[in-house]
Amino acid sequence: MYYLIKYGYDGTSFTGFQRGNGENSVEDSIIKILKKYGIGNNIESAARTDRYVSARGNVMLVDTDTNIGNVMGILNARIPGMFFYSYSALDSYLNPRHNSLKQYSYIITENIDISRVMETLGEFVGQHDFVNFCKLDSRNTVRTIKSINYSTRNGFYIINIQGRSFVWHQIRSMMAFALMGKKHPFSLENKFTYLASPEPLVLMDISYDNVTFKNFDFKRHNHYLMEKEKITRTGYMLYDIFGENLDKQ
Template sequence: MYYLIKYGYDGKKFCGFQRNNGENSVENTIINVLKSHNISDNMESAARTDKYVSAAGNVFLIESKIDIIKILKILNSQIKDMYFYQYAGLSEYFNPRYCTLKKYSYVLDGDYDIEKFMVMLRKFEGTHDFRNFSRKDYRNTVRTIKNIDYYQHNGFFIINFYARSFIWHQIRAIMGFAMRYYEMDLDPFAFKINSVFLASPERLILMDIFYENITFSDFNSSYLDGKITKKLTDINVNRVIYSRILYKFQ
């Protein structure tokens, strides 16, 4: 049986996301538990977040003969600062990277004219070559951002980005540019950039990943609720992560 598992984590508590980035990486931490309890030898991730970036709704795929509820109980009891809260059972293999949409949120505070800020950000909507707003690797830098919106929550501006895929450092580079130049009336794709300014990773959160024709079921556990609720005492970025998982965040 294949399982898609949706989970959240506090990125500041780990040395990075990808396996072999260190024993305390997000992937290594999960894989070590999966192997030690004979659940699975591997996992496939839907999204790889930057170092210190958090998630409220990342997804990974495993193949296992063990009951999914038992798996979720083990993961939640063995891994601190991660929260495994939804699942979908699949009869055949599915690449979790083939999603229909990803949603990221950047938690912004400070003395910003938010309407001017959003005028700048909306210039990044649509299909563009983001080579000047990403860390270059082998991947195509042309991406389509479907929408950028915002609302206020607990004194923060929550800036939401929606796209099927993002390039490395793309959102942090966009936010860094907007934080510097939002008061200027300019075209970011015609503006000569000498160096990319990356906004802080600690304020970026992968909020959710959406799939066509796949429905996730909730893992109802008083233990999990209690584990998350303890984190809600922090009036900061963590509140956005944990309250999203408890379905109290819009």
């Protein structure tokens, strides 16, 4: 039986995404548990995020005869730094990379001129050749960005970028260009060589035509997120306490 499974992870907890990328990549961590518990030998991934990039809504395809409830429970209990929260049972094989839309968000914590940044980012919307804003591989560099907007949360700016597909380093390159105060991206004659930091980038969601995901209710998921919140809040307080020394100088 084929299942699409949505899951999230803290990218800073892993050595990269693709299998073979260090001893603790996202894919290797999942496959190791699938094999250990006789669930399956492989996964197919919808998106391969850069090292230190996180995800709230990546998707993987699993072919297994194991009950999906057991699969979700084992994955959540046995892989630290990840949470698996919804699934879709398929009648036949579906390449998970053939999605209809991906959404990424980039978190900006510093003070910026958001109007200026959004004006530059707006030039990326539509169909363009991103040859100067990506790391080249064998793929076509022409891509279509459906929309770019922003929201605010806890005093931070959240830049939301939607499109069906992106090339390697495209979003980080775009963000660096806008945050550096550059304008008119497609007037460049040469490659733009800067990348924004990977840690603030999050793969928020991937959607498919005619595919509905069913939420999986599990306590370990909530436990992981509560622990993550506690650790994050503690880290923020430590930074605030340590920063008092700087204020006194």
